[in-house]
Amino acid sequence: MSDHHAQAKSSGCGGLCGGKCGSTIQDGVIKNNPIIHQVLGVCSALAVTSKLENALVMGAALVFVTAMSNAFVSLLRHLMPRRIRMIVEVAIIATFVIIFDQFLKAFYWDMSKQLGPYVGLIITNCIVMGRAEAFATQNPPLLSIVDGAANGIGYMIILALIAVFRELLGAGTLLGYTALSTAWYEPNVLLMLAPGAFFTAGFLIWIINALRGRKDV
Amino acid sequence: MEAFTGLTAIFFAAIFTNNILLTNYLGMCSFLGVSREVKTSIGLGAAVVFTMAFTSALNWLVYYYVLIPMHLGHFRFIVFIIVIAAFVQVVEMIIERVSEPLYNALGIFLPLITVNCAILGVCLFMLIRDYTFAESFIYGFGSGIGWMLAILAMAGIRQNMKRSKVPKGLEGPGITLIIAGIMALAFMGFSGMINI
Numbered sequence: 001m002s003d004h005h006a007q008a009k010s011s012g013c014g015g016l017c018g019g020k021c022g023s024t025i026q027d028g029v030i031k032n033n034p035i036i037h038q039v040l041g042v043c044s045a046l047a048v049t050s051k052l053e054n055a056l057v058m059g060a061a062l063v064f065v066t067a068m069s070n071a072f073v074s075l076l077r078h079l080m081p082r083r084i085r086m087i088v089e090v091a092i093i094a095t096f097v098i099i100f101d102q103f104l105k106a107f108y109w110d111m112s113k114q115l116g117p118y119v120g121l122i123i124t125n126c127i128v129m130g131r132a133e134a135f136a137t138q139n140p141p142l143l144s145i146v147d148g149a150a151n152g153i154g155y156m157i158i159l160a161l162i163a164v165f166r167e168l169l170g171a172g173t174l175l176g177y178t179a180l181s182t183a184w185y186e187p188n189v190l191l192m193l194a195p196g197a198f199f200t201a202g203f204l205i206w207i208i209n210a211l212r213g214r215k216d217v
Numbered sequence: 218m219e220a221f222t223g224l225t226a227i228f229f230a231a232i233f234t235n236n237i238l239l240t241n242y243l244g245m246c247s248f249l250g251v252s253r254e255v256k257t258s259i260g261l262g263a264a265v266v267f268t269m270a271f272t273s274a275l276n277w278l279v280y281y282y283v284l285i286p287m288h289l290g291h292f293r294f295i296v297f298i299i300v301i302a303a304f305v306q307v308v309e310m311i312i313e314r315v316s317e318p319l320y321n322a323l324g325i326f327l328p329l330i331t332v333n334c335a336i337l338g339v340c341l342f343m344l345i346r347d348y349t350f351a352e353s354f355i356y357g358f359g360s361g362i363g364w365m366l367a368i369l370a371m372a373g374i375r376q377n378m379k380r381s382k383v384p385k386g387l388e389g390p391g392i393t394l395i396i397a398g399i400m401a402l403a404f405m406g407f408s409g410m411i412n413i
Contacts, residue, residue: 124298209385
């Protein structure tokens with residue numbers, strides 16, 4: 001990945017991030033999308049996607065947590081002893097997860113109830129840990145924030161795609177508003193349940209791989 | 218007697234009707250990564266059962282006897298993950314001293330477990346459902362068995378699938394997710410038998 005950054009051309013906020021900003025965003029959102037390419041963080045991707053609203057909140061949580069924890073891991077990267085860096089990273093990530101959880105509890109109690117344990121489980125979401133370990137320990141803070149946010153956004157897009165499909169066909173609604181009238185559409189409840197989540201994610205990965213394969217050839 | 222039936226219900230519910238992997242989607246990362254062979258899945262499964270049962274009991278004690286009296290309930294995420302990490306580390310050291318073959322079988326899986334979201338998930342679910350100490354232990358144990366059952370079944374299927382032709386884009390995680398979907402469909406047959 002570092003090779004890739006070395007050849008990257010400057011764009012956008014290039015001055016601040018040493019010209020790697022554009023390629024970092026592209027990497028996180030498309031090229032190395034955490035869910036599709038690295039198949040990380042699937043747990044929550046399946047659990048919260050029965051409603052688009054939940055998926056968006058979860059995506060926002062991940063953007064926040066990944067960006068902030070990347071920033072702090074990056075700031076501390078020269079101070080952290082290598083042997084205990086994992087536990088330091090976990091502590092930093094957990095701090096931001098707690099902040100987000102408290103924020104949800106204070107202002108969006110219903111959403112906090114619906115997401116249940118899955119907000120807390122962001123701590124063990126491999127995406128956050130993976131970016132902290134693979135990117136933030138080797139790059140300056142601003143670029144790390146960009147990388148964290150880009151990966152978070154990549155995650156959010158996939159979550160939203162799965163959620164649109166599941167909510168639309170599973171309940172006939174989108175963001176709680178009726179989209180497919182029950183007068184002529186019979187909601188397929190299977191999509192709201194566990195098997196539907198697995199099928200949707202599996203087929204989404206297939207479609208994206210197939211499209212990409214064709215482009216490469 | 219009533220307490221006993223309650224515990225049995227929780228145990229079987231955790232395995233079949235509320236399987237942590239197939240209904241709560243937890244522990245997917247290692248499920249997708251390590252389910253290629255039956256032998257390694259047994260190792261990882263056993264390590265998960267053990268850690269899940271004991272960390273849920275340990276975290277229950279920590280939560281109700283340390284965090285609640287000190288009004289630090291909102292720190293539970295960070296405390297739980299540290300307890301889990303420390304427990305895994307201690308177990309690894311003990312196993313290394315006590316039994317060489319056991320260490321060879323489980324050793325490489327133990328560090329993986331710290332980041333297995335199912336372990337933390339079980340600890341958070343037990344708080345949401347207000348379980349007692351005994352219930353938490355049984356719930357953790359049952360969830361571990363349920364997870365092991367799912368990964369074993371998946372490893373068996375994937376071993377037999379080696380010779381079959383899978384469409385190119387679907388190889389790896391794609392087909393595993395779809396098989397997991399079919400398994401979840403089968404497990405839905407159990408739903409309604411026990412309610413927790």
